[in-house]
Amino acid sequence: MNATLSPSTQRALAGLNYLYLLAMLFVIAAILSAAMFMQYAKGELPCPLCLLQRVALFGVCFGIMQNFRHGFSYQNTGYSLMFALLLLVVSVRQTLLDIAPRPGHEYIGSAVFGLHMPVWSVLIALALLTAYALKLAILGGDEYLEKADVKSFPLIDKLATILGLYVLVLCLINLVSVIVQCGFGECHTFGYVLLK
Amino acid sequence: MMAGIFMALFLALLLGWFGQRKYALACLVVCFVLAVYLFQWEIYSPETGFRMPWLKTWLPGPERLS
Numbered sequence: 001m002n003a004t005l006s007p008s009t010q011r012a013l014a015g016l017n018y019l020y021l022l023a024m025l026f027v028i029a030a031i032l033s034a035a036m037f038m039q040y041a042k043g044e045l046p047c048p049l050c051l052l053q054r055v056a057l058f059g060v061c062f063g064i065m066q067n068f069r070h071g072f073s074y075q076n077t078g079y080s081l082m083f084a085l086l087l088l089v090v091s092v093r094q095t096l097l098d099i100a101p102r103p104g105h106e107y108i109g110s111a112v113f114g115l116h117m118p119v120w121s122v123l124i125a126l127a128l129l130t131a132y133a134l135k136l137a138i139l140g141g142d143e144y145l146e147k148a149d150v151k152s153f154p155l156i157d158k159l160a161t162i163l164g165l166y167v168l169v170l171c172l173i174n175l176v177s178v179i180v181q182c183g184f185g186e187c188h189t190f191g192y193v194l195l196k
Numbered sequence: 197m198m199a200g201i202f203m204a205l206f207l208a209l210l211l212g213w214f215g216q217r218k219y220a221l222a223c224l225v226v227c228f229v230l231a232v233y234l235f236q237w238e239i240y241s242p243e244t245g246f247r248m249p250w251l252k253t254w255l256p257g258p259e260r261l262s
Binding site: 055061066070083090096164179182 | 197210250
């Protein structure tokens with residue numbers, strides 16, 4: 001279909017595709033920052049399943065960052081989708097784990113706008129999968145996306161580099177935080193193992 | 197285990213950033229496999245396995261329909 005599009009339209013669609021990916025990266029970085037704010041400012045230690053949900057979000061970031069750093073590829077979209085599915089499975093299971101109040105099982109952490117974090121994770125995973133479905137349906141399936149380098153959109157390239165570095169720093173902080181919280185063994189929400 | 201997952205994840209992001217795609221993907225696969233393994237380990241219970249007996253479901257009987 002897009003063989004009939006003019007080069008300027010193809011370029012505009014490629015730019016829109018990168019802008020879409022940039023928005024997704026921004027939202028994920030904001031979500032991870034909010035989770036870390038709740039951990040460090042409010043003292044709400046993440047449970048093991050919560051940490052796995054962070055892993056899944058970083059995994060989605062991997063695919064998006066690869067598209068920005070080394071050219072667009074549907075393989076990268078596949079990596080992001082794999083981790084989005086992991087996020088959905090983990091968050092749904094955690095939501096079902098705590099959905100019926102019983103001794104020793106209740107939602108960890110405070111509610112945000114009335115919803116607890118695992119429930120938010122389900123919504124985030126669904127939003128990510130929906131966003132990818134819409135992107136593929138509207139902007140995907142065309143060779144021009146693979147030919148158009150993000151370097152031809154300097155502002156998007158610069159913002160993507162800054163955001164990518166920010167995600168890398170977030171991941172490093174999480175790595176150190178996990179080592180301090182869990183050591184090299186099992187994770188608990190009682191406190192930071194290495195600070196006891 | 198969790199530290200290993202985050203280490204593999206950070207290496208994947210870092211190596212991917214610097215263009216070492218092959219090694220980055222290897223780290224990503226290690227991270228994914230370990231994450232799935234840990235997830236299953238976390239949700240497994242010796243008493244109930246992977247089932248969730250606290251979720252009560254039933255077929256609606258005639259008495260409930262009336």
